[in-house]
Amino acid sequence: MRTRTRKPAHPGGILFRKHMEPLGITITELAHRLGISRKALSAIVNGRASITPDIALRLSRALGTTPELWLGMQQAYTLWETANTRMEWRDVQPLNVEDIRKLRPLTDGARSRGFSDAQLTANAESDPDNPLLNEAFWEHARRASPACKTPR
Template sequence: MRARTRRPTHPGSVIRLDYMEPLGLSVTALAERLGVSRKHMSGIVNERAGVTPDMALRLSRAFGTTPGLWLNMQQALDLFEAQRTPGGWEKVEALPGLSERAG
Protein backbone atom coordinates (compact mmCIF):
# COMPACT_ATOMS: atom_id res chain seq x y z
CA MET A 1 0.00 0.00 0.00
CA ARG A 2 1.38 3.39 -0.98
CA ALA A 3 1.74 5.94 1.76
CA ARG A 4 -0.39 8.99 1.26
CA THR A 5 1.65 12.20 1.18
CA ARG A 6 -1.12 14.81 1.13
CA ARG A 7 -3.30 15.23 4.20
CA PRO A 8 -6.87 14.19 3.38
CA THR A 9 -9.48 16.93 3.39
CA HIS A 10 -11.30 17.32 6.69
CA PRO A 11 -15.06 16.74 6.36
CA GLY A 12 -15.62 20.13 8.02
CA SER A 13 -13.87 21.84 5.14
CA VAL A 14 -16.18 20.09 2.66
CA ILE A 15 -19.22 21.13 4.69
CA ARG A 16 -18.06 24.74 4.81
CA LEU A 17 -16.87 25.13 1.20
CA ASP A 18 -19.28 22.88 -0.69
CA TYR A 19 -22.48 23.38 1.29
CA MET A 20 -22.51 26.26 3.76
CA GLU A 21 -20.94 28.95 1.58
CA PRO A 22 -22.93 28.20 -1.60
CA LEU A 23 -26.17 27.92 0.38
CA GLY A 24 -25.44 30.97 2.53
CA LEU A 25 -25.74 28.94 5.74
CA SER A 26 -24.24 30.09 9.02
CA VAL A 27 -22.92 27.64 11.59
CA THR A 28 -25.92 28.47 13.77
CA ALA A 29 -28.43 27.86 10.98
CA LEU A 30 -26.85 24.55 10.01
CA ALA A 31 -26.62 23.41 13.63
CA GLU A 32 -30.32 24.16 14.13
CA ARG A 33 -31.20 22.33 10.93
CA LEU A 34 -29.20 19.28 12.01
CA GLY A 35 -30.44 19.35 15.60
CA VAL A 36 -27.02 19.79 17.19
CA SER A 37 -25.42 22.54 19.24
CA ARG A 38 -23.72 25.46 17.55
CA LYS A 39 -20.55 24.64 19.49
CA HIS A 40 -20.51 21.08 18.14
CA MET A 41 -21.11 22.20 14.55
CA SER A 42 -18.47 24.92 14.87
CA GLY A 43 -15.94 22.33 16.05
CA ILE A 44 -16.49 20.24 12.93
CA VAL A 45 -16.60 23.12 10.46
CA ASN A 46 -13.44 24.65 11.94
CA GLU A 47 -11.70 21.25 11.86
CA ARG A 48 -11.33 20.89 15.62
CA ALA A 49 -13.72 17.91 15.85
CA GLY A 50 -14.44 14.89 13.73
CA VAL A 51 -17.59 13.49 12.16
CA THR A 52 -19.24 10.73 14.21
CA PRO A 53 -21.64 8.11 12.82
CA ASP A 54 -24.56 10.11 14.26
CA MET A 55 -23.37 13.29 12.57
CA ALA A 56 -22.77 11.38 9.33
CA LEU A 57 -26.43 10.31 9.37
CA ARG A 58 -27.55 13.89 9.98
CA LEU A 59 -25.32 15.30 7.23
CA SER A 60 -26.42 12.65 4.75
CA ARG A 61 -30.10 13.49 5.35
CA ALA A 62 -29.52 17.23 5.10
CA PHE A 63 -27.27 17.19 2.03
CA GLY A 64 -28.65 14.20 0.14
CA THR A 65 -25.44 12.19 0.44
CA THR A 66 -24.61 8.90 2.11
CA PRO A 67 -23.37 8.49 5.67
CA GLY A 68 -20.45 6.54 4.24
CA LEU A 69 -19.22 9.61 2.38
CA TRP A 70 -18.69 11.51 5.63
CA LEU A 71 -17.36 8.51 7.56
CA ASN A 72 -14.90 7.59 4.80
CA MET A 73 -13.55 11.15 4.73
CA GLN A 74 -13.15 11.09 8.51
CA GLN A 75 -11.54 7.64 8.48
CA ALA A 76 -9.01 8.64 5.82
CA LEU A 77 -8.05 11.69 7.88
CA ASP A 78 -7.87 9.72 11.14
CA LEU A 79 -5.62 7.05 9.60
CA PHE A 80 -3.39 9.67 8.00
CA GLU A 81 -2.93 11.41 11.35
CA ALA A 82 -2.39 8.12 13.23
CA GLN A 83 0.33 7.04 10.81
CA ARG A 84 2.21 10.24 11.57
CA THR A 85 1.82 10.00 15.34
CA PRO A 86 4.21 7.73 17.22
CA GLY A 87 2.26 5.47 19.51
CA GLY A 88 4.02 2.12 19.48
CA TRP A 89 1.93 0.72 16.63
CA GLU A 90 4.96 0.82 14.34
CA LYS A 91 6.73 -1.79 16.52
CA VAL A 92 3.97 -4.38 16.12
CA GLU A 93 4.96 -7.39 14.02
CA ALA A 94 2.75 -9.82 12.14
CA LEU A 95 1.75 -12.92 14.09
CA PRO A 96 3.65 -16.02 13.07
CA GLY A 97 1.79 -18.37 10.75
CA LEU A 98 -0.52 -15.77 9.24
CA SER A 99 1.41 -15.37 5.99
CA GLU A 100 1.03 -19.10 5.26
CA ARG A 101 -2.74 -18.94 5.78
CA ALA A 102 -3.19 -15.95 3.42
CA GLY A 103 -2.01 -17.93 0.36
Protein backbone atom coordinates (compact mmCIF):
# COMPACT_ATOMS: atom_id res chain seq x y z
CA MET A 1 0.00 0.00 0.00
CA ARG A 2 1.37 3.39 -0.97
CA THR A 3 1.52 5.68 2.04
CA ARG A 4 0.32 9.25 1.70
CA THR A 5 1.65 11.68 4.24
CA ARG A 6 -1.00 14.32 3.58
CA LYS A 7 -4.69 13.82 3.97
CA PRO A 8 -6.44 14.02 0.57
CA ALA A 9 -9.07 16.68 0.09
CA HIS A 10 -12.66 15.60 0.62
CA PRO A 11 -14.41 15.47 -2.76
CA GLY A 12 -17.11 17.76 -1.41
CA GLY A 13 -14.55 20.51 -0.91
CA ILE A 14 -13.27 20.00 -4.44
CA LEU A 15 -16.83 20.14 -5.73
CA PHE A 16 -17.30 23.49 -4.04
CA ARG A 17 -13.93 25.08 -4.93
CA LYS A 18 -13.49 23.78 -8.49
CA HIS A 19 -17.07 23.67 -9.73
CA MET A 20 -19.58 25.58 -7.63
CA GLU A 21 -17.55 28.73 -6.88
CA PRO A 22 -16.39 29.28 -10.49
CA LEU A 23 -19.96 28.77 -11.76
CA GLY A 24 -21.40 30.98 -9.02
CA ILE A 25 -23.95 28.29 -8.13
CA THR A 26 -25.29 27.80 -4.62
CA ILE A 27 -25.81 24.55 -2.75
CA THR A 28 -29.57 25.00 -3.09
CA GLU A 29 -29.36 25.54 -6.87
CA LEU A 30 -27.04 22.60 -7.49
CA ALA A 31 -29.06 20.32 -5.22
CA HIS A 32 -32.19 21.19 -7.22
CA ARG A 33 -30.35 20.47 -10.51
CA LEU A 34 -29.05 17.15 -9.17
CA GLY A 35 -32.45 16.14 -7.82
CA ILE A 36 -31.24 15.71 -4.24
CA SER A 37 -31.98 17.59 -1.03
CA ARG A 38 -30.08 20.73 -0.09
CA LYS A 39 -29.26 19.07 3.22
CA ALA A 40 -27.65 16.06 1.49
CA LEU A 41 -25.53 18.25 -0.80
CA SER A 42 -24.55 20.51 2.09
CA ALA A 43 -23.31 17.48 4.04
CA ILE A 44 -21.16 16.43 1.05
CA VAL A 45 -19.76 19.91 0.43
CA ASN A 46 -18.91 20.30 4.12
CA GLY A 47 -17.19 16.90 4.31
CA ARG A 48 -19.79 15.25 6.54
CA ALA A 49 -21.09 12.78 3.93
CA SER A 50 -19.54 10.61 1.26
CA ILE A 51 -20.12 10.70 -2.47
CA THR A 52 -22.16 7.62 -3.34
CA PRO A 53 -22.26 6.00 -6.79
CA ASP A 54 -25.68 7.62 -7.34
CA ILE A 55 -24.36 11.09 -6.48
CA ALA A 56 -21.25 10.46 -8.62
CA LEU A 57 -23.46 9.70 -11.63
CA ARG A 58 -25.53 12.84 -11.03
CA LEU A 59 -22.45 15.06 -10.59
CA SER A 60 -20.76 13.64 -13.67
CA ARG A 61 -23.86 14.29 -15.77
CA ALA A 62 -24.37 17.84 -14.47
CA LEU A 63 -20.70 18.91 -14.52
CA GLY A 64 -19.39 17.04 -17.57
CA THR A 65 -17.02 14.84 -15.58
CA THR A 66 -16.96 11.09 -14.99
CA PRO A 67 -18.43 9.14 -12.08
CA GLU A 68 -15.02 7.49 -11.67
CA LEU A 69 -13.49 10.89 -10.90
CA TRP A 70 -15.83 11.43 -7.95
CA LEU A 71 -15.69 7.86 -6.70
CA GLY A 72 -11.90 7.78 -7.01
CA MET A 73 -11.56 10.94 -4.92
CA GLN A 74 -13.99 9.53 -2.35
CA GLN A 75 -12.13 6.23 -2.23
CA ALA A 76 -8.76 7.93 -1.71
CA TYR A 77 -10.21 10.10 1.06
CA THR A 78 -11.99 7.24 2.83
CA LEU A 79 -8.99 4.90 2.60
CA TRP A 80 -6.66 7.56 4.04
CA GLU A 81 -9.12 8.30 6.85
CA THR A 82 -9.50 4.62 7.72
CA ALA A 83 -5.78 3.86 7.55
CA ASN A 84 -4.94 6.81 9.80
CA THR A 85 -7.76 6.75 12.33
CA ARG A 86 -8.47 3.04 12.84
CA MET A 87 -5.67 0.80 13.95
CA GLU A 88 -7.33 -2.66 14.10
CA TRP A 89 -6.27 -3.46 10.53
CA ARG A 90 -2.63 -3.37 11.62
CA ASP A 91 -3.19 -6.47 13.78
CA VAL A 92 -4.02 -8.64 10.75
CA GLN A 93 -1.26 -11.15 10.06
CA PRO A 94 -0.19 -12.11 6.53
CA LEU A 95 -1.51 -15.47 5.36
CA ASN A 96 0.98 -18.33 5.37
CA VAL A 97 0.49 -20.26 2.12
CA GLU A 98 1.77 -23.53 3.60
CA ASP A 99 -0.72 -23.40 6.47
CA ILE A 100 -3.56 -22.75 4.04
CA ARG A 101 -2.58 -25.74 1.90
CA LYS A 102 -2.58 -27.96 4.97
CA LEU A 103 -6.03 -26.71 6.04
CA ARG A 104 -7.70 -27.25 2.67
CA PRO A 105 -8.66 -30.93 3.18
CA LEU A 106 -11.11 -29.89 5.89
CA THR A 107 -13.12 -27.54 3.73
CA ASP A 108 -16.70 -28.30 2.88
CA GLY A 109 -15.47 -29.00 -0.63
CA ALA A 110 -13.49 -32.03 0.62
CA ARG A 111 -16.54 -33.32 2.46
CA SER A 112 -18.69 -32.88 -0.64
CA ARG A 113 -16.17 -34.97 -2.60
CA GLY A 114 -16.86 -37.90 -0.29
CA PHE A 115 -14.17 -37.56 2.38
CA SER A 116 -15.46 -38.51 5.81
CA ASP A 117 -14.44 -36.77 9.02
CA ALA A 118 -12.54 -39.94 9.98
CA GLN A 119 -10.51 -39.86 6.75
CA LEU A 120 -9.75 -36.19 7.15
CA THR A 121 -8.63 -36.50 10.75
CA ALA A 122 -6.58 -39.64 9.94
CA ASN A 123 -4.75 -37.64 7.28
CA ALA A 124 -4.24 -34.79 9.74
CA GLU A 125 -2.88 -37.12 12.45
CA SER A 126 -0.39 -38.76 10.08
CA ASP A 127 1.41 -35.43 9.51
CA PRO A 128 2.95 -34.06 12.74
CA ASP A 129 3.45 -30.61 11.15
CA ASN A 130 -0.20 -30.32 10.16
CA PRO A 131 -1.92 -27.30 11.73
CA LEU A 132 -5.08 -29.42 12.04
CA LEU A 133 -3.58 -30.81 15.24
CA ASN A 134 -3.69 -27.28 16.64
CA GLU A 135 -6.34 -26.97 19.35
CA ALA A 136 -7.15 -23.38 18.33
CA PHE A 137 -8.07 -24.59 14.85
CA TRP A 138 -10.46 -27.18 16.25
CA GLU A 139 -12.02 -24.65 18.63
CA HIS A 140 -12.80 -22.47 15.62
CA ALA A 141 -14.14 -25.51 13.71
CA ARG A 142 -16.43 -26.45 16.62
CA ARG A 143 -17.87 -22.95 16.73
CA ALA A 144 -18.46 -22.98 12.98
CA SER A 145 -19.96 -26.48 12.98
CA PRO A 146 -21.08 -27.93 16.32
CA ALA A 147 -21.02 -31.44 14.78
CA CYS A 148 -17.26 -31.18 14.25
CA LYS A 149 -15.25 -33.40 16.61
CA THR A 150 -11.68 -32.74 17.75
CA PRO A 151 -9.41 -35.65 16.78
CA ARG A 152 -7.70 -37.34 19.74
